[in-house]
Amino acid sequence: MAIQSLPLYSPNLAVLEELHERIYGKTQQQQEAIARYRRYLATFNPYLSEIDSIQFIFNKEGNALAHLVVAIHPEHKDIGIIGFFEAEDKTSAAALLKHACSHLQRKGCRKIRGPIDLSTWHSYRYISGIQKTKSMLDPLHLPWYAGTWANQGFREVAWFVSAVRTDFSYIIPFTKQGHDTALEAGFGIRQFDRKHATRELRILHGISSKIFTDSWNHSPISLSSFYFIYEPYLSFLQEQYLLFLEDSRRNPVGFCFALPEKGNPKRLILKTLGVLSEYRKQGLAAALLHAIHVRAQEDGFAECYYPFILEGNAVTKFPYEGYTMVSSYVAYERFADNNILS
Known part of the structure; x- marks a missing residue:
């Protein structure tokens, strides 16, 4: 048995691809996950030049049984990230995870978080609750992975949920007042301009960086890296579902990004919604929600996910009729010296 360290570039991904296919089989979800891995871990991903990263592979008798990637952001050198975690069995999984934690401790990290594929701008979290329906944004992993992290001293520190709405008859009138009040106050809502996609993504990058700066495990990201993440969405993005909220001087203060789900044309995924902190508690998020759901209803979508x-x-506290929780998710953290957080 041996643990091998390799730099991140496409030729080395063959090991991960073979391991991934053995674990999950060659399904559509597995192929989509591998396509994402190829893109995120290729040399042309600009984010890799912004961080310190390396991949580890657990080998036994010439076979790769486990794989992961560790990363450290230069502005958060005390936090180590573990992602792209895959394993065929619990023994190799535990050994490789332990090795990664030791590596990050030697690098000076005080805390270690995961599962995070490079950053929370990318893919992260495990499913912790039973899924009622799948989404193209859901993570793919074996059910026992979470237990392996717990056995290595990790504890749950961030919790998420997903939900679906099939009844628009409550949310549209419920958010109408916030929408109308915002427009009367001089705010405006405009849609994405595909003819100037680069400019629009620059605006989206700037406002996203401000809105989510206090989010769990937030790390800065360059414009080129942000564009690299969002560029694939442009091929199936519908302009009316990426909305910018602007003040009376036409400065962006919020946005809502939704997109149709691949393979499920009746489902609209509301991926991201945010308003600058100084503009919150004014009903502006409701204004964006109203605009998106009105468009979804007019365009014949059967549900919003x-x-x-x-x-x-706050969205989890809204008394929205027709709003059903689908799945729960979790992310983990531990001290690098193996002490469980209290």
């Missing part, structure tokens, strides 16, 4: 709701967010 909300994939990233941090537990404690």
Whole structure:
């Protein structure tokens, strides 16, 4: 048995691809996950030049049994990240996870978090509750992975839920007052301009960086890395579902990003919603929600799916009829010296 360390670039991903296919079989979800891995772990991903990262592989008798990637952001050198975690069995999984934690401790990290594929701008979290329906944004992993993290001293520190709405008859009138009040106060809502996609993504990057700066495990990301993440969405993005909220001087103060789900044309995924902190508690999020749901109803969508709701967010407290929780998710953290957080 041996643990091998390799830099991140495409030729080395063959090991991960073979391991991944052995674990999950060659399904559509597995192929989509591997396509994402190829993109995120390729040399042309600009984010890899912004962080310190390396991949570890657990080998036994010439076979790769487990794989993961560790990363450290230069502005958060005390926090180590573990992601792209895959394993065929619990023994190799535990050994590799332990090795990664030791590596990050030697690098000076005080805390270790995961599962996070490079950053929370990318893919992260495990499913902890039973899924009623699947989304293209849901993580793919074996059910026992979470227990392996817990056995290595990790504890749950961030909780998320997803939900689906099939009845728009309550949310649209419920958010109408916030929408109308915002417009009367001089705010405006405009849609994404595909003809100037680069400019629009620059605006989205700037406002997202401000809105989510206090979010769990937030780390800065360059414009080029942000564009790299969002560029694939442009091929199936519908302009009317990426909305910018602007003040009376046409400065962006919030946005809502939704997109149709691949393979499920009747479902609209409301991926991200946010308003600058100084503009919150004014009903502006409701204005964006109203605009998105009106469009969804007019365009014949049967349901809206909300994939990233941090537990404690106001949206989980709204008394929305037709709003059903789908799945729960979790992320983990531990001290690098193996002491469980109290």
